Amino acid sequence: xxxxxxxxxxxxxxxxxxxxxxxxxxxxxxxxxxxxxxxxxxxxxxxxxxxxxxxxxxxxxxxxxxxxxxxxxxxxxxxxxxxxxxxxxxxxxxxxxxxxxxxxxxxxxxxxxxxxxxxxxxxxxxxxxxxxxxxxxxxxxxxxxxxxxxxxxxxxxxxxxxxxxxxxxxxxxxxxxxxxxxxxxxxxxxxxxxxxxxxxxxxxxxxxxxxxxxxxxxxxxxxxxxxxxxxxxxxxxxxxxxxxxxxxxxxxxxxxxxxxxxxxxxxxxxxxxxxxxxxxxxxxxxxxxxxxxxxxxxxxxxxxxxxxxxxxxxxxxxxxxxxxxxxxxxxxxxxxxxxxxxxxxxxxxxxxxxxxxxxxxxxxxxxxxxxxxxxxxxxxxxxxxxxxxxxx
Numbered sequence: 001x002x003x004x005x006x007x008x009x010x011x012x013x014x015x016x017x018x019x020x021x022x023x024x025x026x027x028x029x030x031x032x033x034x035x036x037x038x039x040x041x042x043x044x045x046x047x048x049x050x051x052x053x054x055x056x057x058x059x060x061x062x063x064x065x066x067x068x069x070x071x072x073x074x075x076x077x078x079x080x081x082x083x084x085x086x087x088x089x090x091x092x093x094x095x096x097x098x099x100x101x102x103x104x105x106x107x108x109x110x111x112x113x114x115x116x117x118x119x120x121x122x123x124x125x126x127x128x129x130x131x132x133x134x135x136x137x138x139x140x141x142x143x144x145x146x147x148x149x150x151x152x153x154x155x156x157x158x159x160x161x162x163x164x165x166x167x168x169x170x171x172x173x174x175x176x177x178x179x180x181x182x183x184x185x186x187x188x189x190x191x192x193x194x195x196x197x198x199x200x201x202x203x204x205x206x207x208x209x210x211x212x213x214x215x216x217x218x219x220x221x222x223x224x225x226x227x228x229x230x231x232x233x234x235x236x237x238x239x240x241x242x243x244x245x246x247x248x249x250x251x252x253x254x255x256x257x258x259x260x261x262x263x264x265x266x267x268x269x270x271x272x273x274x275x276x277x278x279x280x281x282x283x284x285x286x287x288x289x290x291x292x293x294x295x296x297x298x299x300x301x302x303x304x305x306x307x308x309x310x311x312x313x314x315x316x317x318x319x320x321x322x323x324x325x326x327x328x329x330x331x332x333x334x335x336x337x338x339x340x341x342x343x344x345x346x347x348x349x350x351x352x353x354x355x356x357x358x359x360x361x362x363x364x365x366x367x368x369x370x371x372x373x374x375x376x377x378x379x380x381x382x383x384x385x386x387x388x389x390x391x392x
Contacts, residue, residue, distance in 0.1 A: 026056035027168035029078040029117075031108040036086035040124060040149060044082065047158060052170030071104065072111050079167045081112035081119045083141070084149075087126040093135055100135070110137040120165045121146030247360070254378040280392045281305065281313040291321055294373040295336060298381040302388045309343035314391060316340055321357075323368060329361035332368040334376075338384070340391055351387045355379060 028048060032041035045057040056074045075081065083105075092098045093106060100106055112119050114137075123146050133139060147157050147165065200207075282304045286292045295318050296304060309315045321334035338351040357379070359371035 026054045026074055026078055028053055028055045028080045028082060028166070029075050029108070029112070030055065030057055030082045030084065031105055031112070032084040033086060033089045033105055036088060037084040037124070040086070040122070041084050044084075044122070044158075051162070053166075053168055054171065068104075068107075071108065075108055075111040075117070076115050079118060080165075081108075081117040082122055083109060083112075083119065084122050084124065085127045085146070086124045087128070089127070090130050090134065093138070094130070094132065106135070106138060109141055113138065113140050118165075118167045119144045120161065122149045122161075123147065124149055125151065244360075251374055251378065281307075281309075281311075282388065282392070283307055283309040283313050283315050285309075285315045286318045287320070290370050290373040291334070291376065292318065294376040298376065298379075299385070299388070301381075302385040303392070311343070313343055314340050314348065315343065315345075316388075321369070321372060323365050326361075329363060330365045330368045331359065331361045332365070332372045333358045334372055336376075338388075340388070348391055351384055353381070353384055 030041050030045055032038060041057065045055050048055045056078065089105065092103050109119075119141065121141065121144050129142060134142065147161055149157050282299070282302060284296045284299065284304050284306050286295065296306070299316065304316060317339045319335075319337045319339075321332050321336075323330055323332040334357040335355070336353045336357075338353070340348040340350070342348060357372055357375045359368050359375055362368040362371060
């Protein structure tokens, strides 16, 4: 069975747990058989103590002195006598070898009955009253109204025990719980406010000097950070300019070489076309913008022409690039894929160029597309041309 912690201040919980037992007087006595009844008895003891009751539990509360005299004295002094009835609690009553004087449960019950205490039997799961009559000194226990302590309904049974069966009252700390909590909170608040007042009065001048010093240091630090940031930004900008100049020079050189190579390929393709008139003709139907023109130029060595498809010719089209805007800059990326169809539009096949092209960010889309077209012109279309030759 689980005991849930209560959401009350720690100081208050310590007060309600220890103060009721400081005087050495106990209002509730718990009788139990160690075998089968200890866990329930200990749980009741802890719960009742937390709720502010003065409870006698031999293991935790007995001090020096004779054990038997102390137990019977507490039974006589208590208001409520709780007896935990578990399976087999009365077995020793019928054992001929067991001396009644050595059976403390029997002596405790007999004492409580003799003293006419408020006896509350707590029936556990599996307990049954014995068929044989109990000894005369404890037989009246069967007449006492008890509570079923089924573990599944423990909380409800515990609440019923406190509300309807106990004559004892919780300590004043529980009865005046709200007042105590309010007083403790108010005391802490007053102390805190007083200490805060003293602190601010004693350290006001030092705090002002410290704030001024911190402000100056902060200004110096911010100025240093600003200068460092400007220096880093200038260095970054210079590096970017140098890198862009380097890339631009490399591209210009590649374009120059590619232009020379492209011119030679075009001339070679023209000669090849005049010599070899057989085979299927290639007709470019893609876009005529910078990117489409760049791809068309790369396909000229394969015999691509900007003419209308006829007979068994092959139309060539290409997918469009993607341009995205971010932070006032435009970046174009492209994974071109060629579509080959006959003159009637029937798909003959598709060729994935297999290279992803990415142009540097530009301030406008036209420049970004031009950069992408330059990347296409500098790429190798040898495998693509070979693949197209297969369809011819």
